[in-house]
Amino acid sequence: MSDTERKTTKPRTMITPGPRSGADVVVIGGGIVGCMTALELAKSGIRPVVVEKGAIGNEQSSRNWGYIRQQGRADAEIPLMVEARDTWASFEEYTGSNIGWRESGNLRLLENPQDVGWYRDWAVKGRAHDIPVEILQPEAISTLLPGSRGDWLAATYTPTDGQVDPVLATQATAAMAGRLGAVILPDTVAHSILVRRGKVIGVATQQGMIATESVVIAAGVWTRRLLADLGINLPLQWVRLTAAETGPVDGFPDIPTVWSRDVSFRRTQNGGLLFAGSSRADIDVMPSALNNVGHFLSTFRHNRQTFRLSVGKAAFRDLRTRLGSQARYAGWEPTVNARSVKRSFEALGKIYPELTDVPVARSWAGYVDGTPDNLPVLSCVSAIEGLVVGGGSSGHGFGTAPASGRILSDLVRSGVCERHDVSPFDLARFQSADFTSATTIAR
Numbered sequence: 436m437s438d439t440e441r442k443t444t445k446p447r448t449m450i451t452p453g454p455r456s457g458a459d460v461v462v463i464g465g466g467i468v469g470c471m472t473a474l475e476l477a478k479s480g481i482r483p484v485v486v487e488k489g490a491i492g493n494e495q496s497s498r499n500w501g502y503i504r505q506q507g508r509a510d511a512e513i514p515l516m517v518e519a520r521d522t523w524a525s526f527e528e529y530t531g532s533n534i535g536w537r538e539s540g541n542l543r544l545l546e547n548p549q550d551v552g553w554y555r556d557w558a559v560k561g562r563a564h565d566i567p568v569e570i571l572q573p574e575a576i577s578t579l580l581p582g583s584r585g586d587w588l589a590a591t592y593t594p595t596d597g598q599v600d601p602v603l604a605t606q607a608t609a610a611m612a613g614r615l616g617a618v619i620l621p622d623t624v625a626h627s628i629l630v631r632r633g634k635v636i637g638v639a640t641q642q643g644m645i646a647t648e649s650v651v652i653a654a655g656v657w658t659r660r661l662l663a664d665l666g667i668n669l670p671l672q673w674v675r676l677t678a679a680e681t682g683p684v685d686g687f688p689d690i691p692t693v694w695s696r697d698v699s700f701r702r703t704q705n706g707g708l709l710f711a712g713s714s715r716a717d718i719d720v721m722p723s724a725l726n727n728v729g730h731f732l733s734t735f736r737h738n739r740q741t742f743r744l745s746v747g748k749a750a751f752r753d754l755r756t757r758l759g760s761q762a763r764y765a766g767w768e769p770t771v772n773a774r775s776v777k778r779s780f781e782a783l784g785k786i787y788p789e790l791t792d793v794p795v796a797r798s799w800a801g802y803v804d805g806t807p808d809n810l811p812v813l814s815c816v817s818a819i820e821g822l823v824v825g826g827g828s829s830g831h832g833f834g835t836a837p838a839s840g841r842i843l844s845d846l847v848r849s850g851v852c853e854r855h856d857v858s859p860f861d862l863a864r865f866q867s868a869d870f871t872s873a874t875t876i877a878r
């Protein structure tokens with residue numbers, strides 16, 4: 436008996452999440468990708484059930500910076516991001532909920548000629564997709580960042596980029612999906628995907644089985660483990676990012692979302708500043724990632740300044756994830772990198788010296804699901820009929836989520852997506868002989 440067949444043993448209870456038994460589609464994961472997928476499925480008349488092991492949006496989708504950024508995107512992602520930005524811009528009107536949308540523009544401060552050259556080239560690509568992109572001289576930077584100090588060579592500015600409050604945006608998406616008929620089940624762990632003779636037949640959850648012929652895995656960093664249980668390998672690295680927020684700052688100007696080499700920052704809804712180290716990330720060493728380390732070597736080699744390896748409790752917790760029970764998910768609250776908070780706050784203080792006396796109100800960390808080429812997986816799984824994967828957002832999947840949700844919904848309904856070229860996001864690419872890892876993860 437194979438592992439996959441062994442998982443077909445029926446649990447005792449059958450969940451009936453509504454008037455009908457079972458579900459048209461089960462979406463595993465109530466982050467922004469799962470919720471957007473559920474919203475799109477519900478819009479097309481399909482009734483999905485979202486199972487979320489905690490609260491809606493409790494992992495990456497509530498911890499991110501909330502940048503809705505077209506600027507600097509990889510070629511394959513540009514069309515998705517243009518579509519997604521337009522959705523975000525009208526999302527408050529569509530859902531009737533405040534999501535903290537501001538068309539603030541995104542400003543990337545540039546310190547060296549290589550980066551200026553890279554962004555000049557990117558501006559040509561962006562404009563080909565009707566994204567207004569400007570390359571700014573230092574005087575224009577001062578206009579966008581009144582009162583700032585800094586010695587920048589230039590900047591690139593995309594006025595139609597923006598920001599949302601990620602907590603509000605994810606909740607608004609789940610609520611809208613619910614209004615259209617999706618069933619949202621928080622505090623419900625999906626233990627395993629049940630497969631018989633190569634076809635999905637259900638999902639075993641802590642409350643029993645949900646019968647279904649269609650499953651979308653949108654489980655963020657846990658996507659790798661759920662696929663591994665089915666014998667499918669997804670090279671995915673857990674990357675730990677730290678962010679922080681000041682309390683309200685009286686009289687601080689309205690500024691775009693900003694990204695410089697040392698610090699990224701934006702205004703928050705409560706009048707403070709959210710800030711984080713732009714190119715600083717921790718990798719918690721985990722045994723389960725070792726078999727895919729070859730896929731990531733070139734990225735690590737080219738981004739030595741960005742990644743810091745950390746050996747600690749995560750390695751032991753990772754061994755426990757093989758247990759395949761609820762214990763798998765316990766105790767994973769990511770540790771805040773206090774040094775990163777200090778360094779990024781100092782970098783912010785160099786740009787705005789008046790902020791050095793403002794207290795830091797809170798800090799937090801989140802695990803990002805990084806793929807070797809820094810592109811997401813939005814894909815059917817050829818070996819298992821009825822299984823679709825939406826994971827590996829690589830630290831920038833909040834902005835693209837409306838488009839990702841539409842793509843995943845198309846894949847569920849017809850097995851293909853005609854609105855975008857999704858071949859760069861295929862799960863099978865990692866097995867291809869000519870697969871190339873990303874060398875640069877952030878410009």
Ligand SMILES: Cc1cc2nc3c(=O)[nH]c(=O)nc-3n(C[C@H](O)[C@H](O)[C@H](O)COP(=O)(O)OP(=O)(O)OC[C@H]3O[C@@H](n4cnc5c(N)ncnc54)[C@H](O)[C@@H]3O)c2cc1C
Pocket residue numbers: 463464465466467468469486487488489490491492493494495496497498499500501502503504623624625626653654655656657658676677678800801802803825826828829830831832833834835
């Ligand atoms: C600090 C930080 C800053 C970031 N900044 C930005 C940014 O500015 N802009 C941007 O576009 N992106 C940003 N990102 C990335 C962005 O947050 C993610 O790409 C996006 O939120 C991914 O959404 P998701 O739904 O795929 O994953 P998640 O939000 O992680 O959701 C996955 C969900 O699945 C649930 N789950 C997992 N396993 C199971 C199971 N077995 N059963 C039930 N539920 C399960 C989890 O509890 C979780 O809620 C940032 C990320 C971080 C951490």
